[in-house]
Amino acid sequence: MTAPAAHPLIPGYLAQRDALRRFFRARAGASADVEDLLQDLYLKVIAVDPGTEVKDLNAYLYRLASNLMMDRWRSSRRGAARDGAWREVTVTTGAGEDIADAPAADDVVIGRERLAVLLKTMEALPDKTRRIFRMHKFEGLSYAEVATRMGISRSSVEKHMMDALRILFAKVPR
Known part of the structure; x- marks a missing residue:
């Protein structure tokens, strides 16, 4: 890529x-x-x-x-x-x-469709970028914690996150 x-x-x-x-x-x-x-x-x-x-x-x-x-x-x-x-x-x-408290049915359908696109797009990310994104967004780790776990610099984590966000922003409908 x-x-x-x-x-x-x-x-x-x-x-x-x-x-x-x-x-x-x-x-x-x-x-x-x-x-x-x-x-x-x-x-x-x-x-x-x-x-x-x-x-x-x-x-x-x-x-x-x-x-x-x-x-x-x-x-x-x-x-x-x-x-x-x-x-x-x-x-x-x-x-x-x-x-x-429950969202409208059409909002649920739209949300599920967006989630499917998001997951598919995430799986297409480069392996390292995908792992970094998941650690930060899903496991709640800070950039510093991700950097320590991955054995890379914090700026490298930031660059991978920006790459992931740029790709997801372009592919996932808003």
Whole structure:
């Protein structure tokens, strides 16, 4: 498997990854999944048109990171407000029952189809990349723990994870 031409913003992202991790941890707290935020930021970076001129890469990365956190905050607030309003209208007025915990049937079918594509795509990953992805995502190991188990550097784990995410992002429908 040959890697596609590298996105011009990726080296800057990699150079700032540890600082961005601290940025997320300081703002989102210890309970936040900082690695997921970093991966979401990576996906935003690779989605930028490679021809886009970026004068100050660090400022651009931090703006993307701030926007990502703001989007997550707004989304959680909207969800909480929507759920609260629904409960108030349906439960307190006696017009209906509380929100069901089970997803809609069509969401279940779509989810199962996405899962099948995800699993098939994961199995097609190179062996080392697949093992690293599973250790981090399914076993919950940190990058440092994966690196220790695999006997490789942490940056190598990060690169394998980015490769896996890039491939999965391209193949799994959203």
